Amino acid sequence: MSAALVHLDGRDVRRRLALACDVAVVGSGPAGATVARHLAAHGVRVAVLEEGLHVTPAEFGPSGIRAMASLYREMGTSVALGPSPIPYLQGVAVGGTSVVNGAISWRFPREVHAAWSADDPALADALPWDALTAAEAALEARLSVHDTEPAIAGQKNLLMARGAAALGLAHRPIRRNVSGCQGSGRCLQGCPHGAKLSMERTLLPDAVADGAHIVAGVRAERVLIDARGAYGVVGRARGGGAVELRARRAVVLAASAIQTPLLLRASGLCQGPVGEQLSAHPGVSVTGRFDQAVHNHVGATQGHEVIGLRHEGLKLEALGFDLAILASRLPGAGRELARRLAEAERYAVWGAAIRASARGTVRPGPAGALVRYALTPADMRIARRGVRRLGEVLLAAGAHEVYPGVAGFDPVVRDPARLAALDADGPLDPRAYASTMTHLFGTARMGSRVGSSVVGLDFQHHHARGLYVADSSVFPGNLGVNPQIAIMTLAQLCAAGILATA
Template structure:
């Protein structure tokens, strides 16, 4: 396929008539596209970014960011601290370069959604979500990380968890034939990761869907209170307009979907409010032995024993060039550190934060405002402490917590408890990143407090659906890809039933 998929590249403006147009080809768009095409609908998926084949993925992290990530990975949530918000802009969306970690939607999360809005229990029954997840897991080959390709960083985390008596397990991943090349975050060069570009999108096309890449939707078109299509611009400088007779399905992500709605003057309900996330922090540890964190399954082990506290820990797997940036020291000290690069491992904590932020369209795309509260920062401090303790328990000689105002190197594990108690209350002392986002077009029965109904239909505009994690009433505390795939599949079922 060309970089623009099935799009008719040329000088003429594109005009298409379909039954269903889907905006975005990431987890939500691919799942909705596959389900709708299989249900017999004439579907067109529009994606702003390019199609990149596995052999075109580049090995270096910054090159991959330029190629596959939105704003080259430089977009930030604004608050006291600028927090990178990392998203995809390519066919397959963020699934192309995500860590392949698979989780089912936890029942306790769903129960809390239903307790707050009982209509959800009826419209979105847990057993329907479970059935969708069963099929998704089967189709994506989800299985625990194969110990043969796990790599040292993952084995060491298992050792640390066992020593501390914390529950952990090999990560369940959507891969087939993974060789442990450690390049998931740059896109798997061998196509082993079952990201959407390599799985649901080809399956959607096989069922008759078309995919236009390089097509950015700028406006949802409405007539007499009904969504009738979309229009936008192409990467080659043209324009397109798509008429959709049955439905417009937004799957552009929890940041881009609310911006698109607002840009289209569809301002009903708390659109763009309620942004929530799992900010992540990481801690490095130096071992006596070689770890080579860039080798093995990119992310192959997780510690889940503190999920009830809103904390989840994962072995990380970014490239050596990123790891080098995280080493303590400058000048000669940093140079000596780089010489020991293969002895370092970096592990991360995902924090289920309570904070709620906003998303608004801006000239640059979208502006996200987000500020962590005191309780969230207490969780961050605890997360840093536990990461350090895990590293020491696994055999690290020293750890580097990367928190401003605190020693760059910690060799005494007892210092970590002091850090949790006395560490900074000011968010600006920390380095964080966000990769999981939710809640900006919440689903619910009350049109004053939600944007879409419990069946994914927009409260005020007919034939308009939202399929991505914008609709999640809250964050989930676990990696969201498969929950998004499941809910988008159920959304497609509602569209198909129209």
């Protein structure tokens, strides 16, 4: 716990507390941290309200299961309901999901900008390409975004390069926001070396240095709104006290694409497609067994990617888990499973992120969010293709067998022809695949048409002056690439817009 970063810890707040600022920001992930930093740098008195606590590198442990319990919302058990329930993951900490993410840093894809602008031409002016690229470049410099170096890549990443090259697929080392990475493979549990440049190590300290206050361990419950617009936030501290944060100038929601629509609804703002149009990048994974030791948990957690399949809606990435989670990706039971576990160092697990066309919903449920999301038949064909491609790259990299993990299909595959057979007529039932979602968008979308969007082109709510949404809720769709830099970039434009309304 660092007194320097966090101004107030909600565990100590047992009675009613009233605070005041110019701009209240709810959420301290990439979106909230960027807004806080930009506004504080321009002399605005910012207060960030964060439900999670500040966790330091010394407190991060190696166990993926324990990290889920302490750093992820609902202990990592959040599930979107549909024909096949799909887990979705979000961080809860000062720094938001950046504390537990893979540090993969992608720029906003030009073709996505073109597609959004074609759908709503006013977006081209609201999000000028030159402004986006300038903001991205500055953020990348601050976050030390660079290619994963071979020295810390580890076998699982180097093998992906070999397999992709053998198949003639475009591939590259992943660009990550790290400094001094030792390749310990623990990004998803929180970096124990402080090498991942997540928000609590970069943009939030910048904001605090410029006078921003961070209030941790307080969950915002609703936005205060009167006829003139938003004027604050009320919430509940972990210590039990009610917290009222008055904001003279604006309230910014940056609580994520799941939590922001809930806050809007709890504040009586149900107009437009709030909580509709949830889009995502569901992921599938395949395990391969090599003759040599791979040590999947060693090396940059996610250090190599295949980018030559993006036109198929697929991006392949090396994955890094601890052994307990890797074990869940092995086939068999009893002696057979024990035999495989005995050679756990020989496996690599790689994943495919799917640019899915499905759209889901987020509503308040009996305990948190009620998320519904069903992959379309077209999405399922991409998922099936993804399993094929992952298996092919693993075999081309030298794996002797791969485990597609598709119910109703061969548990062990040694021949690429079987992967082609899977792609041709394998199962399309979503229940046959294990997938997970980590990139979420679209539940308070931005647009020029009031009825079909929630916020306007200035990120301001159509029906509440002074209330802004800065996270990926405002994205009109998904990106097909890892979103944290794009989220920060748009959040920076949101903050610049708030400054301009002095």
